[in-house]
Every structure is written in structure tokens, then in C-alpha cells.
Amino acid sequence: MRSQNIIETIRERLDIVEVIRDYIPSIQKAGKNFKALCPFHNEKTPSFTINPDTQRFYCFGCQEHGDIFSFIEKIDGLTFMEAAQKLAAKAGVQWEGFSMKTMTENDRVRIELKKVMELASLFYSRFLTSSNAVKAAKYLKDRNVSKESIEKFKLGFSPIAENMFVNEATKRGFSxxxxxxxGLAYVKENGQITDYFRGRVMFPIKNTIGEVIAFGARALGDFQPKYLNSPETPLFSKKRTLYGIF
Ligand SMILES: [Zn+2]
Known part of the structure; x- marks a missing residue:
């Protein structure tokens, strides 16, 4: 089946109302539409609407809108192709191959971003076991964080020394x-590009399918601020991602 046909078949087989209900069980019928509290911004009265006729959603509060595919992209932090694969499985549609040709430039960037986040997670978790991270290991031990939890949540430590991650990642071909x-590096006032996280215990933040999309980080010693999260990136939106959802 060609990818365009796959997309059309998914649209025919799945109902956007039922797909969204899996994420927001509290959706309610309101006239011919459905209403719910918006998953993309904080609110107390529902302004998120789903139109079953057009199979589209729209939020009167934050103006997020789209179809079944963009809903999954946004809520799970996936590329269009990944969202389509997920929905194909749900719809029981055979997905023969993940074609790079049908990926947009945006998709390609997101895939590269996920690769570098994965590398960062590995780098920080390995660094936590090094002799330069004795204080961080002691901090976690004092907080009764077990070895199993450190392993399970892939906790890590970012080096105090400048540029260690930037050097490691550029050596591996990441620009x-x-x-x-x-959000792993930033440009300093002198124009130098340096590590965003330094001297911090690192907590990976994952999307619903377990991919690292950001970090929460707690400073050890004098680094300010004490708590630092990844900035907003194409993968990570603070208002959309619930820490620990995975
Ligand atoms: Zn909204």
C-alpha cells in the first residue's frame, strides 16, 4: 500500500473522538460536537472541541487545532510519520516500510534531535558512575535513591567542566x-558555544513512548538556578509534557 493510501485508510477506519478519548476519558457530547478540558493548555472550563463530521479538533483557549494525525503528533511529541505508524497499528493497517522520502524536513530534524537527546542521556548516566561524580552519587544515596531507581530512570550527572558534552556530541558528528x-548547548556572551547543563543531577523527561525529549536538572554546589529544565524545543513543550508520564 502506498503511504498516501495508508493515510486515507487510517482516516476511514479511525474516529478522532475515540482516539482522543483514550487520552482524555472525560470528553463529553455537546450538541453535535464533543468538548473536553484542553490537553495543550491549563484550563478549568472546557474549550477544547472535537467535530466528528470534519474529524478535526479546535481549542478556543489556545487555538491548537488539527486532525487525528496532528493530535497524536502534538500530544505524544511525535513526527508525522511516527504518529501515522502509531495510528496504523491502532487501525490494523499494514505498514510496509518507513519511507525517508515521505518525511518532511521537520521530521528529519526531529529524528536528529531525538538521537542527540538519547546520546546526552547515555552520556550523563555514564558520567554519574565516574570518579568526577562522587558528590552527585553521594547526594542521590543520601536522598535514598536506590541503584535500581537510578538505573530505571536513567538518572545522570552533567560534568562541571565546560564543553564536555558539546565536545563529545560534535566528535560524533552532531552539529x-x-x-x-x-537545548543541550547555548551561545555564551563571548560567542562560544557551551554545555547548557553543568554540575547537575540529570533527570531525563520522556514522551509517552519512552523517548528522551528533555531534562530536568538539579544543581549540586553553587550553580544557579537550583532547578533547571530544558528550554522549549521542537521536541519539548513544558505545557504539553507531564514529567513522569512514561
Ligand atoms: Zn487549548
Whole structure:
């Protein structure tokens, strides 16, 4: 089946109301539409609507809108192709191959971003076991964080020394621009590109399918601020991602 046909078949087989109900069980019928509290912004009265005729959603509060595919992209932090694969499985549609040709430039960037976040997670968790991270290991031990939890949540430590992650990632072929886009590096006043996280216990933040999309980080010692999260990136939106959802 060609990918365009797959997309059309998914649309025919799935109802956006039922797909969204899996994420927001409290949706209610309101006239010919459905209403719910918006998953994309904080609110107390529902302004998120789903129109079963057009199979589209719209939020009067934050103006998020789209179809079944963009809903999954946004709520799960996926690319269009990943969202389509997920929905294909749900619809029982055979997905023969993940074609790079049908990916947009945006999709390609997101895939690169996910790769570099994965590398960062590995780098920080390995660094936590090094002799330069004795204080961080002691901090976690004092807080009664078990070895199993450290392993399970892939906790890590970011080096105090400047540029260790930037050097590691560029050595592996990732561009400095990508590191900045991923929120793992930033441009200092003197124009130098340096690590965003330094001297911090690192908590990976994952999307609903378990991919690392951001970090929460707690400073050890004098680094300010004490708590620092990844900035907003194409993968990570603070208002959309619930820590620990995975
Ligand atoms: Zn909204």
C-alpha cells in the first residue's frame, strides 16, 4: 500500500473522538460536537472541541487545532510519520516500510534531535558512575535513591567542566546548531558555544513512548538556578509534557 493510501485508510477506519478519548476519558457530547478540558493548555472550563463530521479538533483557549494525525503528533511529541505508524497499528493497517522520502524536513530534524537527546542521556548516566561524580552519587544515596531507581530512570550527572558534552556530541558528528536546538548547548556572551547543563543531577523527561525529549536538572554546589529544565524545543513543550508520564 502506498503511504498516501495508508493515510486515507487510517482516516476511514479511525474516529478522532475515540482516539482522543483514550487520552482524555472525560470528553463529553455537546450538541453535535464533543468538548473536553484542553490537553495543550491549563484550563478549568472546557474549550477544547472535537467535530466528528470534519474529524478535526479546535481549542478556543489556545487555538491548537488539527486532525487525528496532528493530535497524536502534538500530544505524544511525535513526527508525522511516527504518529501515522502509531495510528496504523491502532487501525490494523499494514505498514510496509518507513519511507525517508515521505518525511518532511521537520521530521528529519526531529529524528536528529531525538538521537542527540538519547546520546546526552547515555552520556550523563555514564558520567554519574565516574570518579568526577562522587558528590552527585553521594547526594542521590543520601536522598535514598536506590541503584535500581537510578538505573530505571536513567538518572545522570552533567560534568562541571565546560564543553564536555558539546565536545563529545560534535566528535560524533552532531552539529553545534543541532545541540542548541535540542537545548543541550547555548551561545555564551563571548560567542562560544557551551554545555547548557553543568554540575547537575540529570533527570531525563520522556514522551509517552519512552523517548528522551528533555531534562530536568538539579544543581549540586553553587550553580544557579537550583532547578533547571530544558528550554522549549521542537521536541519539548513544558505545557504539553507531564514529567513522569512514561
Ligand atoms: Zn487549548
Amino acid at each position: 553545534k546548531e543541532l545541540l542548541i536546538k535540542a
